[in-house]
Amino acid sequence: MKSLRTALFPVFLIFSILTMSWGQSQAVPAKAAAPPALLAPTPEQMEASRHLAQYLIQNHYRKVPLNDSLSQQIFDRFLDNIDNNRSYFTASDVERLRKEYGNRLDDDFITGNPEGGFAIYNQFLKRARQKMAFMMKALKTSTFDFTKPETLELERSKTAPWSVDLAALQDQWRKELKYQYLNMKFTGEKGKSIKSALEKSFRNRLNLFNQQKPEDAFVAYMNAVTTSFDPHTDYFSPDMYENFQIDMSRSLEGIGAKLQMENEYTVVNEIIPGGPAFKGNQLKKGDQIIGVGQGENGEIIDVVGWRINDVVKKIRGPKGTVVRLKVLPASQANKGPARIIRIVRAKVDLQEQAAQKKIIIEKGKKIGVIVLPSFYLDFEGERQNKTNYTSTTRDVIKILNELNAAKVDGIILDLRDNGGGSLEEAVNVTGLFVGQGPVVQVSNALGGKMVLKDEEYPALYTGPLVVLVNRYSASASEIFAAAIQDYGRGVIVGDRTFGKGTVQSIVSIKRPFSMFTNQPDLGQLKLTVAKFYRISGGSTQHIGVLPDIVLPSMIDPEVVGEDTYTSSLPWTTISRADYTPVGSVSRADISMLKSEFKARAAKDSQYQAYLADLATLNRIRNKKSVSLQEKNFETESKTLKQIQDRWGDENLETGKKKKTDFIIQETAGIMDDLIDLKAQETDAPMLQKPAAQLIKAMPLGKK
Template identity: 60%
Template sequence: MFIHTRKILFLASALAVFLSLPFPEISRTAVSVPVKEPVLKPSPVQEEAERYLSRYLMQYHFRQLAVNDSLSREVLSRYLDELDESKSYFLASDIEVFRERYARSMDDEFLSGKADAGFYIYNRFLRQAREKMRYMIALFEKGGFDFTVQESMELKRDKAPWPATVQELRDLWRKEAKYQLLNLKYSGEEESDDPRKALIKRYRNRLSILEQQNAEDAFRAYTMALTTSFDPHTSYFSPGDFENFQIDISRSFEGIGAKLQSENEYTVIHEVIPGGPAFRSNLLKKGDRITGVGQGNKGEIVDIVGWRVNDVVKRIRGKKGSVVRLKILPASQGNKGPARIVEIVRDEVRLEEQSAKKEIIRLNGRKIGVITIPAFYLDFEGQSRNKPDYASTSRDVRKILGELRKENVEGIVLDLRNNGGGALEEAVKLTGLFIPDGPVVQIRNSQGGKVVLEDEDPAVVYDGPLVVLVNRYSASASEILAAAIQDYGRGVVIGGRTFGKGTVQSIMKIRRPFNFIYKADDLGQLKLTVAKFYRISGESTQHMGVKPDISFPSLIDSEVVGEDNYTSSLPWDVISPARYSRTSWLTGADVRDLRERFTQRNANDSLYSRYVRDLAVLNGFRKKESVPLFEPAFKAEMERIRSFEAQWSKEDQPDILLNRSAAVVVDMADLSGNRLPGAEQAPWQAEKK
C-alpha cells in the first residue's frame, strides 16, 4: 500500500560520490568448464545507481539498520540463498571463499556504493549453473538410469550443507535427473512419451538462457538481496524494469490477470487480479510456480525455469480470446507434487468482477446476507472529477446493505478472503459503515511521527450481526478493516490468521544532484518501506496479522504464505492506542459463547470431519522432505497425490467456512433477542443522500 512520498519524506538535494575499487579476479572453478566463460562486470551507470541506492536506503527506509559486519553477513547469506536455495550449485569450498572475502566487507562496499562482491559471486554461480546444465544434458543423452535402486531425493535442501566435493555435487545432479524423468513419465503430459528427449530439450533451453545472462541480471539479483535485507517489500527497479512495473493498468491486466514475481529460478504467482480470467477460472493461486508456457490448445509447452520474469510475462500475454496453457507446481502441495497443466483464455479484467457482490444464504429458514469484496477498489480519476457513478468499494457496499435490508436478512457476512488490499481510503470508509465516527488505523514513520485516519461520518449504515471472514491471503487494507471491527467489538472475525503486511511503501526516483545531461529517472526507482500500520488498540498488524476470534483450519499453507515467513520482515510492536470507545454490540463473554457454539456444531458435523481429515492428508504432502526414486514407489505416490487433488478440485465442493459463518450470524441474532440491535434508530435511513 502506497502513501504519497511528499507526505512522508523530503529528498536530499545532493549525495556524495564515491570511487570504485578494482574488480577482483574470479577464483578457480571446482568443475571443469570446456569453454572460456565471459566475466560480467558492473557498468558505470550501475555503479552510480548503487552509490545512490545505499544512501536512499540509509536515509529513508523505516528500518534504521546499523551498517556493520552483521549487515554484511545478512546480505551475503540472503544472496547465496537466492542463487542457490537448493544447495546444488555451489560447493562448500566456494562458500568458504565467499565468506572469507565478503562476510566483513559487504557493508563497506554498501557504503561506497560498489557491487563488486555481487558480481564476483554471480559469475561463480553462472559457471556452476552452466556446468550443471551441460552435465544434466549428458546424463539424459547417455541414459541407463537404474530405477530399481532404493534411494530418494531431498525435496527441501535449504537447511542442508553445501556439497563438500564435486562427486557429492554430481550425485545430487544425478538424483535430480532421475526425479525429472520419473516426474515427467507419470505427470500425464503429452510430451512424456519420450521423457529423455523432452528433458534434453528443456535443459538445452536453460543452458541457452544462462549463456545469455548479462550485467543487468547480475545487478538485479544482487540489489534484490541488498534491498530485501532491509525488509521484503523494498526493491530496486532499473529504468527498464520500472517501465514494466509502471505499465498502464489496462495493459497490465491483459493476458491472464495475474501479477508475477521471480523467486530463485522460478516465476511465481504473486497475486491473482480480481476480475481477471485467472480469477474467474479459479485455476491459479498465489504461490503457484509456473514452470512452462504453451500457446493455444496444443502448442508446445516451453520450459521457462530460470527466465527473466519480464520475458515470462511477454509469453503469457496475448490477444484477447486466445488460449495460453501453463504448467504449474501448485502451492497447495508446497510446490512438491506432480505438475499440473491449466488452460486459460486470455481476456481483460472485468471491472464488474472486481466489484463487491451479494448473495443470500438460507439456513433453517433464516436469511443471511453475504457481501464478497475481492479488493478495495477506487476510481481515483472519477472521484477527482466528481463523477456520480465512480467505482468505490464503500459506495457499492453501502448500496448492497440497503438491498439486503429490503430482503429482511438477519445479519451480514463480510467476506474478505483472498483480498490482498487496495485503496486505504476505502478501507477506512468501509469500516465507517459499521461504526460511529472514530479512528480506524494509525500510521507511524521511522521518526515516530503518527497520523490517525478516522471515519468522520457519525452515521452507522448497518448495526446488525456482523461476521468478517478472513484467511492467510487477506492482507493490508483487509487487515485494517478486520482489526478495527475486532477492536471496536463491532463483529466477529472468523477464519485463519491474516497475512501480516502492516507496512507502507513509497516509490522514489533516484536522481542525480545535477541533471544537465541525463534524464531524471535514468538511474531507476526505489520502492522502499517508509511507515507501518497500527491498530487503534496500538498493536501493529505487521508480521502477526489479525488473529481471528473464531479460528477455522485452512487449506492455505501458513508455513509458506505470510509475512512471518520472510526472514527480513519488520517486527510486530506496539504504540500508544488511539482514543476510541468500544461499541456495546459484543462482549468478551459473547465471543466466547459464539466460539463454543461454533466448536460444538463442528464436532457433530460429518462434512467438517471429512474436511479436517483431508486437510491432514494435504499437510502430509506438504511436509514431505524427500521423494522415492524407486519407480514403483514413485508411481504410487504420484497416483495418490493426483487422486487427492482431483477430489478437492471438484466444483461442487461446498464452502464450509462460509456456511459455518452464516450459522454464527444466526447465533449472534439469537443472542440479541432475534432482532437487529439499533433498529429503533433506523440506521439504514441514516445514510447520506
C-alpha cells in the same frame, strides 16, 4: 480524508503485497553460444549502487546498523536467492566466497561497489553451466531405476549442508533429474517425449546462462541488498519498472496476475480481482509457473530461470487468445506433479472486481454474504470529481440497502483472498459497520503518528456480523478486520491473515542535475517508509489478525504469509488511539460461540473428514524429502489430487468452480449461533438507515 491521503505518501492508497523481484535470464536464443567472459558492473550500475545506498540508509523505515552483521545477511540472502536448494555451490565454494566477501559487503554497500556481488554471481553461472551440461549427458547415458528406495531432499537450505565436493553435488543433480522425470510423467508426458522435453529444457537453460548480462547480476545482487532491509523493498531496473507500471495500470491484455521471481521460479504474487485468472479460479497466489504454452495445443516452453520480463511477455497476449500455464501448486508446497491451467486472456473487468452479494438460508434464517475481492477505487474518477466513479464504499452501501430490503438476519463479509487496495476505501467501509471514528494508525520512520478516521459515514448496519478471512487476506483487509475486532463489532472467522502492515513508496533513482546532460534515471526503488497499527496499539505487521474462531483453509502457512520472510519487520506496539468499542460482540460471546462451534464440529462428519484430509496434506507438505520410487511418488500425487478435488474451489478435471463453498457453509453455522445469541439480548433493528438515503443526501462528487 483526502488531505491526509495526499499529505502522506505518493502511492499511499495503492499498497498491496506486490513484490517484483530479480530475474535471471532472457528469451531463449536460437543457438547455444560459448560461455561469455565474466560479468562486471557497468559505470551506470556503479552509480546506481551509490544512490541506492543513500536512499536506503536515509529513508528506509528500518534503521539497519551498517556492520559485519549486515554484510553476512546480504551474503547469506544472496546465496539463498540464487541457490535456495543448494544445488550449485559446494561447501568449498561458499567457504572461499565468505572468506573473501562475507565481511566486506557492508563497506561495499556504503561506497556503492557491487563487485563482490558480481563475483558471487559469476561463480553461480559457472556451476549452473556445469549442471546443465551434466543433466544433458546424464539424460542420454543414465538408466533410471525408479524401484530404488531413494529420496530427494527439498528446500535444502533449511535441511542440509552444502555438498562437500563436486562429486556430491553431481549426485544431487542426478536425483533432481529423476525427480523432474517423475514430475513430467505424472503431469501427463509419456515415454520418449519426457526425455525429449527435459533435454530441450536443459539445453535452453544452458543457452540462457550463456547469454547473461550485467543487468541480471546487478538486479539479483541489489535484490539481496534491499530485502535485507525488509521483504517489500525492491530495486527495479529501468526495463523492469516499465513492466511494473504496466502491471499497476492494467493496460495490457493478460491473465490478471502479479508475478515475482523467487530463486529460479516465476511465482504468482497476487491474483488481480476482475482478471481472467480471478474468474477462472485455478491459479493461486504462491503457485510456481514453470512452463508457458500458446493456444490450445502450442508447445509448453520451460521458463524456469527466465528473467521475469521475458516470462511476462510470454504470458501477455491479445484479448481472447489462450495461454496455458504449467504450474507447481502452492497448496502442495510446490511439490509435484505439475498442473496445466488454461486461461483466456482479457483485460481486467472492474465490474468483476466489484463487491457482490448473495443470500443463503441456514436453519430458516436469511444470511447475506458480501464478497469483497479487493478495496477498489477509481482514482482518476475521484480526482475529476465525477458523479458515478467506482468505489468499494458506494457498492457496499448499495448492497447493504438491498440486504435491508430483503430483511436478512445477519451478514457475512467475505475477505478471503482480498490482498488489499485503497486505504481510503478500507477506512470508509469500516465506518459503514462501526460508525465514525478512528480506524487505523500510521507511524513513519521518524516516529510520527497519524490516526486515520472515518469522518463521513455513519453506521448503516448494526446487526450480527461475521468477517471471513484467510492467509491471503492482506493490507487493507487486515486493517478492516482488525478495526472490527478492536471495536468489538463482529466475529472474525477463518485463518490468521497475511501480516503485511507496511507502506511502500516508489522513488526514482535520479542522477545529479546537470545543465549539459539529460541522462535517464537509473531505475526505481520501492521503499518501505511506514507501518500500520491497529487502533488498539498493536501492529498488523508480521502477526496479522488472529481470528476469533479458527476455521482452517488448505492454504500452506509455511509458504504464504509475512512471517515466511526472514527479513520482515517485527510486530511492535504504539499507544492506543482514542476510540470507544461498540461492544456488539463481547469476549464472553466469543467464548460461547467457540464452544458451540467445537461441539457442532465434533459431530459433523464432513468437517471431521476435512480436518483429516488437511492433516494428510500438512504431513505431505512438511516432509523434508520426496520419494524417488515411482510407486510411492504416484501414490502421493494421487492423494494430493484427491484432496484438491474434494475441497478445492474448482474441480481439477473440468476447471469449473464448485457450486458449494464448504468454508461458507461452516461460517453460516457460526452466524446462526451468533444470531440466536444476539436475539436473546436485543430486539433492535439491524439497519439504522437505508443506504439509498445516504447517497441521495450527498452532493455531486461525493460517494
